[in-house]
Amino acid sequence: MRSRVIILEAAAGPLYLLILAASVWVLLRGHNEPGGGFIGGLIAVSASILWAVARGSDAARQRLPLRDPLILGATGVLLAALSGVPALLLGDAYLTHLWATLPLGFTDLKVSTVLLFDLGVYLCVWGALAGYALALLAVDDEAAASGGER
Amino acid sequence: MAAVTEDRRGGLGWVERGLFTALPTLALGLVVWKLALLELPLSVSWSWVPALGIDLAFRVDGLSALMLLMITGVGTAVFVYAGGYLAGHPGLRRLYVLLSLFMLAMIGCVTADHLVVLFMFWEATSVLSFLLVGFDHERTDSRKSAQQALMITGTGGLALLGGFIMLGQASGTYVISEIVDVLPSLAATPELTAALVLILIGAFTKSAQFPFHFWLPNAMAAPTPVSAYLHSATMVKLGVYLLARLDPGFGEWPLWEWGLKGAGSITAAWGMVLALRERDLKRILAWSTVATLGTLVTLVGLRGEGATVAVGTLLLAHALYKAPLFFVAGNIDHGTGTRVIDHLGNLRHAMPWTAAAALLAGASMAGMPLSFGYVVKDVILEAKSAGDVFAFAKAANTVFGAVAVAVAGVAAVRVFWRHPGVNETCEAHEGGPALVAPPLLLALAGITLGTFPFFAQELIAGATGAMTPDAEAVAFSLALEFGPALLSLLATFAVGVVVYLLWDPLHARFERAARRVGRIGMAAQFERALSWIPRSAAASTRALQTGRLPAYVALAAGTIVIALAAALVADWPSLYWPSADGWPGGGPVGACALIVFGAVAAVLQRDRLVLLLAAGLVGYGSGLLFLFTGAPDVAYTQFTVETVFVIVVASVLLALNRQHRAAGLAEPLWRPGAFMLAVGFGAAVTALLLVATAGSFDTALSQFFAERSVPDAYGRNVVNVILVDFRALDTLGEITVVLLSLIAAVPLLQALRPARDKGDGA
Numbered sequence: 085m086r087s088r089v090i091i092l093e094a095a096a097g098p099l100y101l102l103i104l105a106a107s108v109w110v111l112l113r114g115h116n117e118p119g120g121g122f123i124g125g126l127i128a129v130s131a132s133i134l135w136a137v138a139r140g141s142d143a144a145r146q147r148l149p150l151r152d153p154l155i156l157g158a159t160g161v162l163l164a165a166l167s168g169v170p171a172l173l174l175g176d177a178y179l180t181h182l183w184a185t186l187p188l189g190f191t192d193l194k195v196s197t198v199l200l201f202d203l204g205v206y207l208c209v210w211g212a213l214a215g216y217a218l219a220l221l222a223v224d225d226e227a228a229a230s231g232g233e234r
Numbered sequence: 235m236a237a238v239t240e241d242r243r244g245g246l247g248w249v250e251r252g253l254f255t256a257l258p259t260l261a262l263g264l265v266v267w268k269l270a271l272l273e274l275p276l277s278v279s280w281s282w283v284p285a286l287g288i289d290l291a292f293r294v295d296g297l298s299a300l301m302l303l304m305i306t307g308v309g310t311a312v313f314v315y316a317g318g319y320l321a322g323h324p325g326l327r328r329l330y331v332l333l334s335l336f337m338l339a340m341i342g343c344v345t346a347d348h349l350v351v352l353f354m355f356w357e358a359t360s361v362l363s364f365l366l367v368g369f370d371h372e373r374t375d376s377r378k379s380a381q382q383a384l385m386i387t388g389t390g391g392l393a394l395l396g397g398f399i400m401l402g403q404a405s406g407t408y409v410i411s412e413i414v415d416v417l418p419s420l421a422a423t424p425e426l427t428a429a430l431v432l433i434l435i436g437a438f439t440k441s442a443q444f445p446f447h448f449w450l451p452n453a454m455a456a457p458t459p460v461s462a463y464l465h466s467a468t469m470v471k472l473g474v475y476l477l478a479r480l481d482p483g484f485g486e487w488p489l490w491e492w493g494l495k496g497a498g499s500i501t502a503a504w505g506m507v508l509a510l511r512e513r514d515l516k517r518i519l520a521w522s523t524v525a526t527l528g529t530l531v532t533l534v535g536l537r538g539e540g541a542t543v544a545v546g547t548l549l550l551a552h553a554l555y556k557a558p559l560f561f562v563a564g565n566i567d568h569g570t571g572t573r574v575i576d577h578l579g580n581l582r583h584a585m586p587w588t589a590a591a592a593l594l595a596g597a598s599m600a601g602m603p604l605s606f607g608y609v610v611k612d613v614i615l616e617a618k619s620a621g622d623v624f625a626f627a628k629a630a631n632t633v634f635g636a637v638a639v640a641v642a643g644v645a646a647v648r649v650f651w652r653h654p655g656v657n658e659t660c661e662a663h664e665g666g667p668a669l670v671a672p673p674l675l676l677a678l679a680g681i682t683l684g685t686f687p688f689f690a691q692e693l694i695a696g697a698t699g700a701m702t703p704d705a706e707a708v709a710f711s712l713a714l715e716f717g718p719a720l721l722s723l724l725a726t727f728a729v730g731v732v733v734y735l736l737w738d739p740l741h742a743r744f745e746r747a748a749r750r751v752g753r754i755g756m757a758a759q760f761e762r763a764l765s766w767i768p769r770s771a772a773a774s775t776r777a778l779q780t781g782r783l784p785a786y787v788a789l790a791a792g793t794i795v796i797a798l799a800a801a802l803v804a805d806w807p808s809l810y811w812p813s814a815d816g817w818p819g820g821g822p823v824g825a826c827a828l829i830v831f832g833a834v835a836a837v838l839q840r841d842r843l844v845l846l847l848a849a850g851l852v853g854y855g856s857g858l859l860f861l862f863t864g865a866p867d868v869a870y871t872q873f874t875v876e877t878v879f880v881i882v883v884a885s886v887l888l889a890l891n892r893q894h895r896a897a898g899l900a901e902p903l904w905r906p907g908a909f910m911l912a913v914g915f916g917a918a919v920t921a922l923l924l925v926a927t928a929g930s931f932d933t934a935l936s937q938f939f940a941e942r943s944v945p946d947a948y949g950r951n952v953v954n955v956i957l958v959d960f961r962a963l964d965t966l967g968e969i970t971v972v973l974l975s976l977i978a979a980v981p982l983l984q985a986l987r988p989a990r991d992k993g994d995g996a
Contacts, residue, residue, distance in 0.1 A: 110870075114951060114954045115948070115949035115950070115951055115954055115955065115958075116949055116950040116951050117950075117951060118866040118867045118870060118951060118953075119867070119870070119951070119954070120867065120951070120953070120954040120957060120958070121957075121958065122871060122957070123867065123870045123871050123874060126871065126874035126875060126878065127874055129874075129878055130874065130877060130878055130881075133878060133881055133882065137881070137885065153976070154973075154976060154977065154980065157972070157973040157976060158973060160969065160973075161966075161969055161970050161973050164965070164966050164969060165966060168962070168966075178963070179962040179963055179966070181947070181958075181959055181962070183948060194948070196948075198947070198949075198958050198959055201958050201962060201965075201966075202954075202958050204969065205957075205958070205965060205969055208969040208972060208973055209969070209972065211973070211976075212969075212972045212973050212975070212976040213878065213972075215976045215979075215980075215983075216882075216976060216979065216983070217878060217882045219979075219983035219984075219986060220882050220883075220885070220886050220983070220986075221882060221885050221886075222986060223885075223886050223889050223890075223986050
C-alpha cells in the first residue's frame with residue numbers, strides 16, 4: 085500500500101482550497117493586473133498535484149471538477165469557443181467581446197464574454213495539464229503499490 | 235466503430251426503410267417536376283468564400299438533368315432493393331445513411347458550376363465509395379478493395395485538384411459554364427496542357443479507364459445494392475460526366491481528342507477481354523461496365539453531334555440495363571448463396587421474376603430490337619461512321635458488341651435456362667417484392683424507351699445541347715429504324731452467340747494466358763508500388779527512430795543548428811555585439827548568475843534527481859529575469875510551470891528509484907560530440923538574437939496594444955487583453971491544441987497503467 089504522510093494529508097485539505105481560491109483570484113484579476121486564465125489554470129494544476137502527492141493520483145482525479153481531466157479540458161475549450169457566439173448573433177465578428185455592468189448596490193459588477201473566454205482557458209489548462217501530471221504521478225502510485233513487495 | 239453502435243438485434247423496421255427510401259423518391263419527384271416545369275438551364279449561386287472567389291454555384295442543364303434522373307431514379311430502386319437485400323442485417327441503417335450521403339454528393343457533383351464545389355463533392359463520393367465498398371469491414375478482401383479504390387480515386391482526385399486550379403488560373407474564372415466558353419479562345423500554353431493532363435488523370439481514375447481500370451472489378455466486394463448504384467449507374471460515370479462537361483471547351487485539342495479515344499478504346503477492348511476471364515457473375519458484369527465506360531469515353535472524344543447523342547443515350551441505356559443485371563446477380567447470390575456461374579443453371583423455375591427481369595435487361599444490353607439498347611447501337615453506329623475513325627473501328631465495334639451479347643447471354647440466359655448437369659442449387663428461392671420489383675421496373679423502363687424512343691427524345695436532346703459547343707438545337711430523332719443497323723446487329727448477334735456458346739473453352743484459354751499476364755498487369759504493379767510505402771517507412775524508422783531520447787534531442791538540436799547557420803551565414807559580417815549602456819542592475823545579474831549556476835551544475839551532475847533540480851534552477855533564473863525586465867505575467871507562468879514540472883518529474887524519478895530502474899547517468903562526463911553540439915547550439919541562438927536585436931524595433935504594434943487596450947477592451951493588463959481579446963482566436967486555437975495533445979497522449983499515458991495490474995497480480 086502507499087505510504088501515508090499524515091501531516092501532508094492533513095495539510096492538503098485546507099491547502100487545496102486555498103490554492104484553488106488563489107488561482108480563481110489570479111484568473112479574475114488577470115484583466116487589469118498580472119494574471120489570467122493561463123496562470124490561474126497552472127496554479128490550479130499545482131493544487132491537483134498537491135492532492136495527488138498527498139492522497140494519490142486517482143483521488144486527485146476524483147477531486148477535479150467533472151472528475152475527468154479530458155472532459156474538464158474539453159469543457160474549457162467549449163466555453164471559450166461559445167464565448168464568441170453572442171457576438172456572431174449580433175452580427176459582429178466571431179469573438180468580438182461584449183461587456184455589461186450589473187449594479188449590485190454596493191459595487192458595480194462588470195461581466196463580459198471575456199471572462200467566459202478566460203474561464204475556458206483556465207479550465208482547459210487545468211484539465212489538460214492535470215491530465216498529464218496525474219497520469220505521470222500515477223507511476224509513483226504504482227511504484228509505491230508494488231515497491232513494498234520487491 | 236460503427237458496428238459497435240449498431241442495433242445488434244438486426245435490421246430496420248419497414249417504417250424506417252420507407253423513410254430512407256422516401257429520400258431518393260422525393261428527389262426523383264423533384265427532378266421530374268422541375269424538368270417538366272422549367273426551362274433549362276437553371277442556375278443558383280450563393281457566396282461562400284468571397285475572399286477566394288468561391289461561390290456555391292449550381293447549374294442544371296440538360297446533361298445535369300440526365301445525370302440527376304439516373305442518380306435519383308436508380309437511387310430509388312437501390313434504396314428499395316437494399317432494404318430487401320440486407321433485411322435483418324445489423325448494418326442496414328449505416329448503409330442507408332451512407333447511401334443517402336452518397337446520393338447527396340452525387341447530386342452536388344453533377345449540378346456544381348464551380349470547379350472547387352465540384353471537386354468537393356467529387357472527393358465526397360470517393361470517400362463515401364470507400365466506406366461503401368468496405369461495408370463488410372470484417373472481411374479482409376473488402377477492406378483491401380476499399381483501400382485500393384480509395385487510393386486510386388483519391389490520387390486521381392489530387393491530380394484533378396491540381397488540374398482544376400491550373401485551369402481556373404489559366405482561364406481567369408472557376409465557373410465551369412464560363413470556362414467552357416472561354417477555353418476555345420485560349421492559346422495552348424504549357425500550363426493549360428498540364429491542366430488538361432491532370433484532369434484526364436482525375437477523370438480516368440474515377441471512370442476506371444486504362445491504366446487505372448483494375449480497381450472497379452475489385453470493388454465488387456461491396457454489397458450488391460452498392461455495386462449497382464456506385465459501380466454501374468452513377469459514380470463511375472462521373473469521370474465521363476466531367477469529360478463531357480469540359481468537351482465543348484477542350485474538344486479541339488488533339489491531346490484531348492486522342493487521349494480520350496486512345497484510353498477509351500483500350501479500356502473497351504481490355505474490359506471485354508477480361509470479362510471472358512471471370513467466373514463470378516458480378517465481376518463479369520463489372521468488366522463489361524469497364525468496357526462500356528471505355529466506349530463512353532471514346533464517344534466523348536469523337537467529334538460531331540452524333541457522338542454527343544450517342545453519349546447521352548448510352549449513359550441512360552447503360553443505367554437502365556446494368557443496374558437491373560447487378561440486381562439479378564444479387565438476387566442469385568441471395569437465393570443460391572453463390573455467384574460463380576459454374577454452379578448456376580436452370581434457375582428459371584425457382585426465380586421466375588428475376589429471370590424475367592434478367593431477360594428484359596439482357597435484351598437491352600445485347601441490343602435486341604424493341605429495347606433501348608438497340609436505339610443506342612443505332613446511334614453509336616451513326617456516330618462512328620460519321621466521325622473520322624479508322625476503318626477497323628467498325629469491325630472492332632462488332633466484336634465489342636458481340637462480347638456484350640455474350641455477357642448478356644451469360645447473365646440472362648445461361649444461369650436461368652442452361653441445365654448445369656448436377657443441381658447444386660436446390661435451395662434456390664425467389665426474394666421478396668423488394669428484391670424483384672426494382673430490377674423488373676428498371677428493365678421495363680429500358681424496354682419501354684426502346685419501343686417508344688421519342689419518350690427519351692427531350693431528355694437526350696437537352697443533354698446533347700449541353701455537350702455541343704455551338705449550343706444550337708441538334709437535329710436528330712430517336713426512332714425505331716430497321717435499316718443498316720439491323721443488318722450490323724445481326725452480324726454482331728451471330729458472333730455474340732458463338733462467343734456465348736464457346737464461353738467455357740474461351741475462358742480456359744484466357745485463364746492460362748492471364749496467369750502469365752497477371753504478374754505484369756496493372757493490379758500487380760499497383761500492389762508492388764504500395765508495398766514500397768511500408769518498406770521505406772520501416773527503413774526511415776530504423777534510421778531515425780532509435781528509441782533513445784538523447785539521440786532524438788541531438789537530432790533536433792543538430793537540425794536547428796544547421797538550419798540557423800544556413801540562414802544566418804549571410805548576415806555574419808554585419809553581426810556586432812551591442813554596446814552595453816550602463817550597469818543592468820543587481821536583479822538581472824543575479825538572475826543570470828542563477829541560470830549559469832544551474833546550467834553548469836546540470837552538466838556536472840550524474841544523479842538524475844539533482845540534475846533535475848539544477849535544471850529547475852535555470853527555469854527559476856529565467857523567471858526572475860523576466861520579472862526584472864518587466865514581464866511579470868511571463869515570469870509567473872514560468873515559475874508555475876517550472877514548479878509543476880519539477881514536482882511531477884521528481885515524483886516519477888523517485889518512483890523509478892524505488893524500482894531501482896533509475897541509476898545515475900552512465901555516460902562519461904567528457905563527451906566531445908555533445909560538447910560541440912551544445913556550443914554550436916548556443917552560438918546559433920546567440921547569432922539569431924544578435925540579428926533580431928540589430929534590426930530597428932518596430933513599435934507600431936506595442937503602441938497600438940498599449941493605447942487601445944483600455945478603451946477598446948477595458949483591460950489594463952495588455953498581455954492578457956491580447957490573449958483573450960485582440961488575438962482571442964489564436965488563443966482558442968492554442969488551447970484546442972493543448973487539449974488535442976492530451977487526447978493524443980492518453981494512449982501513451984494509459985500504457986503506464988497496466989504496470990499496476992501486473993504488480994497486483996504478482
